[in-house]
Amino acid sequence: MSRIQNSLGVCVGNYFFCIRLKSLFDKNNVMVKSRLIFIGDVHGCIHELDQLLERLSPGKSDTLVFIGDLIDKGPDSTAVVKRFFELGSICNIKFVLGNHEEKFLRYVNHIETGSGKEKEMKGTEEFPLLYSQLNTEELAGMREAYYSIHFPEADLCAIHGGISHQIAFPFPFDYQYALHNPKNYKGLDLITKTRFLNPEGKFVGLGEEKEADRFWAETYDGRFGKLIFGHQPFLQENPRIFPHAFGIDTACVFGGWLSAMIVENQQIQFLSVRASQAYAQMKGKGLYS
Numbered sequence: 001m002s003r004i005q006n007s008l009g010v011c012v013g014n015y016f017f018c019i020r021l022k023s024l025f026d027k028n029n030v031m032v033k034s035r036l037i038f039i040g041d042v043h044g045c046i047h048e049l050d051q052l053l054e055r056l057s058p059g060k061s062d063t064l065v066f067i068g069d070l071i072d073k074g075p076d077s078t079a080v081v082k083r084f085f086e087l088g089s090i091c092n093i094k095f096v097l098g099n100h101e102e103k104f105l106r107y108v109n110h111i112e113t114g115s116g117k118e119k120e121m122k123g124t125e126e127f128p129l130l131y132s133q134l135n136t137e138e139l140a141g142m143r144e145a146y147y148s149i150h151f152p153e154a155d156l157c158a159i160h161g162g163i164s165h166q167i168a169f170p171f172p173f174d175y176q177y178a179l180h181n182p183k184n185y186k187g188l189d190l191i192t193k194t195r196f197l198n199p200e201g202k203f204v205g206l207g208e209e210k211e212a213d214r215f216w217a218e219t220y221d222g223r224f225g226k227l228i229f230g231h232q233p234f235l236q237e238n239p240r241i242f243p244h245a246f247g248i249d250t251a252c253v254f255g256g257w258l259s260a261m262i263v264e265n266q267q268i269q270f271l272s273v274r275a276s277q278a279y280a281q282m283k284g285k286g287l288y289s
């Protein structure tokens with residue numbers, strides 16, 4: 001951590017954790033006038049989301065990017081999804097497909113095609129209520145989520161989970177749930193759920209990790225530029241900084257913090273609000289907690 005802090009120059013304010021990242025912008029000498037704001041995994045924590053939004057006070061020149069997993073585990077997933085779409089009237093909004101949204105949309109697709117397969121899915125306890133409370137426009141809006149969103153001006157790409165070091169499709173790029181079928185882009189769907197990679201750099205399923213396997217961001221060499229991701233909760237006040245990646249899920253639903261990463265005028269800032277309680281129990285041992 002200290003090596004990274006020294007090379008980037010970190011200053012700590014009351015609420016802001018500021019990092020000067022000249023390398024993000026020096027190449028093209030681009031000045032960003034509006035804010036690019038990334039928000040970590042909300043998981044139904046509407047109270048903390050509203051607190052964070054109040055502090056951020058987004059305006060029409062800002063772009064707000066949710067990193068995925070708006071839903072499940074927390075107190076009110078419906079309110080979070082509705083809040084996301086409401087934000088579209090005051091700023092630019094985008095959201096990255098989380099593994100929980102992918103599962104929810106799969107569930108909805110089964111219902112709407114009449115396949116009946118939704119009954120065989122596990123971990124769908126919250127879906128009937130959510131499905132009944134979202135309207136057609138909101139469901140259609142969820143299908144516009146991205147597997148990855150590239151922000152070339154910031155040399156930054158947003159994904160939910162992680163990426164293996166060997167992929168069979170062009171990257172970084174904007175891949176969208178409604179447009180890019182993983183059948184045509186082998187491994188695209190793994191972006192939403194990748195955590196560990198084996199020594200060959202290939203995806204390792206949850207619970208199948210071996211000692212030699214590594215969390216993907218630890219060994220990621222920056223070949224696709226800087227990446228920003230959620231999915232892996234880090235129980236700490238500010239996002240986890242890796243050499244070429246930022247982990248912004250600071251475990252809000254587990255009683256941690258809800259974090260935003262703000263890119264503005266050659267600077268990156270972090271802003272976090274503390275969860276008012278733990279709404280769910282973290283399974284197993286947290287990676288870095």
Ligand SMILES: [Mn+2]
Nearest residue numbers: 069098099231
């Ligand atoms: Mn996730």
